[in-house]
Amino acid sequence: MLGTFTVSRPTELGQALDLIGEESLAYWGGTELFLAMKMQLLMPGNLVDLKGIPQLREIRMSGDELVIGAGTTHDEIATDPGVRGAAGLLSSVTSRVGNSRVRAQGTIGGNLCFAEPRSDLATVLLALDAMVQLQSSSGERRLSITEFLLGPYWTAREPEELLVAVCVPIPAATGVYLKFQFTERPSVAVTAVVSDGGQPCRLAIGAVADVPALHTAESWDEFDAASIAAGIEPVPDLTGSVTYKRHLTEVLVKKAIAAVRAGERDG
Amino acid sequence: MSDQRTQVGVPVLRRDLYAKVTGAATYTVDVSPPGTLHAKVVRSSHAHARITRIERDAALATPGVVGIVVAEDLKDLFPRFGHIVPDHCILAIGKVRYYGEPVALVVAESLFAAEDAAAAVEVHYEELDAVMTAGDALADGAPLVHEEFYRAATDESFAAMAAAPTEDGDGGARDNVAHTVELEWGDVDAAFADAHLVVENERVHYPMLYAYAMEPYNAVADFRDGRLHVTSTAQHPFMVRTDLARIFDLPLSRVRVEVPYLGGGYGSKSYTKVEPLAAIGSWATGRPVKLVLDVEESIYTTRADSADVTVRSAFDAEGRIIAREFDVVLDSGAYADNSPLVLAKTVNRCFGPYRVPNLRARGRSVYTNTSPASSYRGFGAPQGSLPGELNIEKAAAELGLDSFEIRRRNLVRPGEEILRGKRGIDADLLGDLEMLANSLQSHAREDSAIGIGFTASDAGAFPVSTAQIRLQVDGSVLVLSGSTEMGQGSESALAQIAAEELGVPLDAVSVAQSDTGTGPYERTTGASRTTTLAGLALQRACTEAKQKVVAMAAEVFGLPEADIASVPGGVQVADRPRVPFGEVISRWFGAAAGEVTGVGLVRREGVTQKMPPFWEVGVVGVDVEVDPDTGAVKVRQLATVADVGFAINPRAVEGQDLGAATQGLGGALFEELIYDGPQLVNPNMxxxxxxxxxxxAERIDTMIAERGDGVGPYGAKGAGEGTLNPMAAAVAGAVAKAIGRWPTRVPLTPERVWRLMNDLPEEDGE
Known part of the structure; x- marks a missing residue:
């Protein structure tokens, strides 16, 4: 059962930034937060409900970036024509996150800040070379996904900072996202992307280790699935042992690369 | 006769459909009498530990707390329950035997207050060595889960449901064996010595399962003026009443157990669970007390017995079984609950519906420091049929026979005994087999891996059932039954039977169920018995009511009874127009008032004399494919045959069969409660x-075989468990064909199958 707490409902970003801190947590869809609170892993005295701040729910193009407000739900991203046109892979992955309730409630910002190691979004955003924009009352900064994700349920975000937007370079790379999912969360996810501008081939492996890992090369020939799989440190759990998850990684890396080389594109 | 039936044998919508879909249906959690207090259970944090001290002062000081009950407060009561072995402490006495065991009950004005206070109750423990597996529990010098001996209840009905005498173990006095069962006939050793082929499957493991009723265990109790009124999530309110009466030393008539709609049970809500906790809360505080468990608490309340079974079978050169031998060990957890009967049924059901001229089956139910196990849909049949049927498949492979042919050579024929001295089988298994074969083979592909399974369960439990029918003056009809509507559709089926018997429209019939205070006795709602036994009682009640109306009509019309004919909806005199029931009642009472009650009784007599009351057959087949890269199993086809004699509501029969098969698929491929140390690692959804x-499955074919061969109404037999029972066996057999290896355990998770197909050990050896 949830403990006792208060809820603030700011309507402007400035108010929200004044409120957020160690004991006063940002709250969007609550799909992860309330689970943690019910298990008493988190016991905040106050929640700052950010749903009333319109700018945090915007999706817009800004120069060579697609800027997605942190409070945008998975469903909103999946069904947004702009995202579909500029970053089809992201659109496709968000349509496959969790279950329909999670997609309707959960947000991109909440997902990244919770840093669930089996997050689909972290993996695909890493492959797409996305940046996260953090803001506090004293300033703002931009971090790459690698800089932002420090470990399981652990990010570089300071308690008083709010993740306000995710920025994806456009035109975004295209490719495929494959996952092996037997239970509620994936055991391994692999995404392989290329961009039109002849950027290197990018392969991101997520859900299997503490944080997603990125591999880049000039050509797909340079990737060796077996050695990539051998190099990861899978977290064993009920969905697979270390040996099995390494094996699954190798299988998915091979499949993802073969699919991209064959011209398959998600979204 | 049969072509005149209009109300049964036709698909009808469930009566509770709209209420349940719209959320209007009332469940126990919705019941809150005025002044209700809320309870929270303080649970053990150890698998096995002596309780040295319980400090409750701080918790009692929490605002809103009304009382905290611990075992020592129950000295004047009978502080245990258990319908077979009363070993189950309401609150742990002296020591805890599993993680999650209730140690104290906090009662408060609000659930928040109760939870806060529960966290403030300090229980001091002195840890004891625990036995977490049946193997540990059976080891020499293993710590004892129970030091005391509990005398088993001396109800002959339990003996009658087990084919062989079950024996109490030492009740824990010398070892951890709670119960043993031995079933033997013929000369097994000689048969094995003469065998053309002997096939063995060693230590086949069936997992601990959670039945996953969507509704957890809940109860509301109100103890006042020497009367106890409990509303709860119980399948068997009359059984619960017996336990409660013993705890408080009350006459049965002063204990009322009421059950609203049940949000699923699947056997897990058989017998007493949380009712004593709510009841002692009310007894201690003098106010109504409501106890609502969450899913984790429910998982720790009851699970299915896990099993390790070794089977050997001997065959002659023609592929006929000449002998079978089984060794069954059940991990029954910390308390017996219904496990002695689950054990007896596992032994009765493990060797299958085959001609087995020589049999030796030995079973042991073992106490461990894990959550108590009890009934689960199928009741020993899934645990026993996995090794039993896998063994038949293995034999078929070695004999060069296909899965269907080996069964054609061995299945019992209609009327033949499966258990010596018991009712012969009231089903045509060979007919069912051909239906199954046609369905699966006509949709098979070149790479199909088809596995099938057959089970026969001695079902119906003990035949004690009563029903009442009340004909109203306006022509409507009230059916009273003690059978619980737990989602299986009994409310609709009973209404159909009454409408058929009385010749009234279905809409004229209302059904009220499961209230020991106002409704008739029903022994249990389990073992697929309602349609057959409650149905028979209801038919008899209708007959009695109709006879009464004829007698009343004779009096009203001044004619001999012989001149009055009972006709659909009323009575008829010669060629005069029909007189409806309501009019007869009204004219007899001389007012638009009064009613006629018919009572129907069923006991071990007549058609239900022989045990079991009927056999519930499980006939399933699956066609699977295995992903060579991941080991993931996909079910292409599922075919089931419901050999039900007569389907009162065919829609419900198909729904039950698909539901049961799907639940069986859970144990076959996915579900397993896993202990790591004292606690479960996955006690959540x-x-x-x-x-x-x-x-x-991509293709699902739920077939119904109606041959009118049951003892129930219109030749009906029970359904609802059958297709679960052989599912794990059928899936394991199919996977074996797909990968060329014999599984030794379920669930066949992707990793397990992948390891099996690559000849890797079961786990990483790090």
């Missing part, structure tokens, strides 16, 4: 993986 929509 995220990590305890149940079947989902996408897991269902």
């Amino acid at each position: 995220v990590e305890y993986r149940v079947p989902r929509m996408q897991d269902l």
Whole structure:
């Protein structure tokens, strides 16, 4: 059962930034937060409900970036024509996150800040070379996904900072996202992307280790699935042992690369 | 006769459909009498430990707390329950025997207050060595889960349901064996010595399962003026009443147990669970007390017995079974609950519906420091049929026979005995087999891996059932039954039977169920018995009511009874127009008032004399494919045959069969409660993986075989468990064909199958 707490409902970003801190947590869809609170892993005295701040729910193009407000739900991203046109892979992955309730409630910002190691979004955003924009009352900064994700349920975000937007370079790379999912969360996810501008081939492996890992090369020939799989440190759990998850990684890396080389594109 | 039936044998919508879909249906959790207090259970944090001290002062000082009950407060009561072995402490006495065991009950004005206070109750423990597996529990010098001896209840009905005498173990006095069962006939050793082929499957493991009723265990109790009124999530309110009466030394008539709609049970709500906790809360505080468990608490309340079974079978050169031998060990957890009967049924059901001229089956139910096990849909049949049927498949492979042919050579024929001295089988298994074969083979592909399974369960439990029918003056009809509507559709089936018997429209019939204070006695709602036994009682009640109306009509019309004919909806005199029941009642009472009650009784007599009351057959087949890269199993086809004699509501029969098969698929592929140390690692619905929509077969064929061969109404027999029972065996057999290896355990998770196909050990050896 949830403990006792208060809820603030700011309507402007400035108010929200004044409120957020160690004991006063940002709250969007609550799909992860309330689970943690019910298990008493988190016991905040106050929640700052950010749903009333319109700018945090915007999706817009800004120069060579697609800027997605942190409070945008998975469903909103999946069904947004702009995202579909500029970053089809992201659109496709968000349509496959969790279950329909999670997609309707959960947000991109909440997902990244919770840093669930089996997050689909972290993996695909890493492959797409996305940046996260953090803001506090004293300033703002931009971090790459690698800089932002420090470990399981652990990010570089300071308690008083709010993740306000995710920025994806456009035109975004295209490719495929494959996952092996037997239970509620994936055991391994692999995404392989290329961009039109002849950027290197990018392969991101997520859900299997503490944080997603990125591999880049000039050509797909340079990737060796077996050695990539051998190099990861899978977290064993009920969905697979270390040996099995390494094996699954190798299988998915091979499949993802073969699919991209064959011209398959998600979204 | 049969062509005149209009109300049964036709598909009808469930009566509770709209109420349940719209959320209007009332469940126990919705019941809150005025002044209700809320309870929270303080649970053990150890698998096995002596309780040295319980400090409750701080908790009692929490605002809103009304009382805290611990075992020592129950000295004047009978502080245990258990319908077979009364070993189950309401609150742990002296020591705890499993993680999650209730130690204290906090009662408060609000659930928040109760939870806060529960966290403030300090229980001091002195840890004891625990036995977490049946193997540990059976080891020499293993710590004892129970030091005391409990005398088993001396109800002959339990003996009658077990084919062989079950024996109490030492009740824990010398070892951890709670119960043993031995079943033997013929000369097994000689048969094995003469065998053409002997096939063995060693230590086949069936997992601990959670039945996953969507509704957890809940109860509301109100103890006042020497009367106890309990509303709860119980399948068997009359059984619960007996336990409660013993605890408080009350006459049965002063204990009322009421059950609203049940949000699923699947056997897990058989017998007493949380009712004593709510009742002692009310007894201690003098106010109504409501106890609502969450999923984790429910998982720790009851699970299915896990099993390790070794089977050997001997065959002659023609592929006929000449002998079978089984060794069954059940991990029954900390308390007996219904496990002695689950054990007896596992032994009765493990060797299958085959001609087995020589049999030796030995079973032991073992106490461990894990959550108490009890009934689960199928009741020993899934645990026994996995090794039993896998063994038949293995034999078929070695004999060069296909899965169907080996069964053609061995299945019992209609009327033949499966258990010596018991009712012969009231089903045509060979007919069912051909239906199954046609269905699966006509849709098979070149790479199909088809596995099938057959089971026969001695079902119906003990035949004690009563029903009442009340004909109203306006022509409407009230059916009273003690059988619980737990989602299986009994409310609709009973209404159909009454409408058929009385010749009234279905809409004229209302059904009220499961209230020991106002309704008739029903022994249990389990073992697929309602349609057959409650149905028979209801038919008899209708007959009695009709006879009464004829007698009343004779009096009203001044004619001999012989001149009055009972006709659909009323009575008829010669060629005069029909007189409806309501009019007869009204004219007899001389007012638009009064009613006529018919009572129907069923006991071990006549058609239900022989045990079991009927056999419930399980006939399933699956066609699977295995992903060579991941080991993931996909079910292409599922075919089931419901050999039900007569389907009162065919829609419900198909729904029950698909539901049971799907639940069976859970144990076959996904579900397993896993202990790591004293605690479960997956006592929640995220990590305890149940079947989902996408897991269902691409092609599903739920067939119904109606041959009118049951003892129930219109030749009906029970349904609802059958197709679960052989599912794990059928899936394991199919996977074996797909990968060329014999599984030794379920669930066949992707990793398990992948390891099996690559000859890797079961786990990483790090």
